[in-house]
Amino acid sequence: MERLPMTAAGYARLEKELKELKSTARPAVIQAIATAREHGDLSENAEYHAAKEQQSLIEGRIAELQDKLSRAEVIDVASISGRQIKFGATILLADEDTDEETSYQIVGEDESNIEEGRLSITAPLARALIGKEQGDSVEVMTPGGSKAYEVIEVSYSS
Numbered sequence: 001m002e003r004l005p006m007t008a009a010g011y012a013r014l015e016k017e018l019k020e021l022k023s024t025a026r027p028a029v030i031q032a033i034a035t036a037r038e039h040g041d042l043s044e045n046a047e048y049h050a051a052k053e054q055q056s057l058i059e060g061r062i063a064e065l066q067d068k069l070s071r072a073e074v075i076d077v078a079s080i081s082g083r084q085i086k087f088g089a090t091i092l093l094a095d096e097d098t099d100e101e102t103s104y105q106i107v108g109e110d111e112s113n114i115e116e117g118r119l120s121i122t123a124p125l126a127r128a129l130i131g132k133e134q135g136d137s138v139e140v141m142t143p144g145g146s147k148a149y150e151v152i153e154v155s156y157s158s
Helices: 008-037 046-071 124-129
Strands: 004-007 072-075 090-095 101-107 118-120 137-142 145-155
Touching: 004 008, 008 046, 008 072, 046 072, 101 124, 118 124, 124 137
Parallel strands: 004 072, 101 118
Antiparallel strands: 090 101, 090 145, 137 145
């Protein structure tokens, strides 16, 4: 069984979503199914079929979250230190062509959100950065071609 690395914050977000689905969404869809059943003939009852489909989606997501949480390997980023980039690192990068600086934290797949600066460990840029240090240069293939970045700063904090 493959372990899924994630930060404590990412784990907490998944737990919160699971709790919300179990305590709010699941009971609401069960109520919607019961209400739709009261309308009679189920074979032509669009409300019933829509509620059943919604129930299927909710149950699928609950199962997916339970699986991910059971396989989670929570990594305490605050306890990591060093100069090398690894999971949990926050990296300040400078685009070598434009000198534009961008900051990313390397996180688990389920936590990634590029707009919030959280880069998935499986992303090409993150894979290229792993093992590098401040001052190193990294080249990564993007859909728009090759991009070169310089590692300005590496830090570890949650």
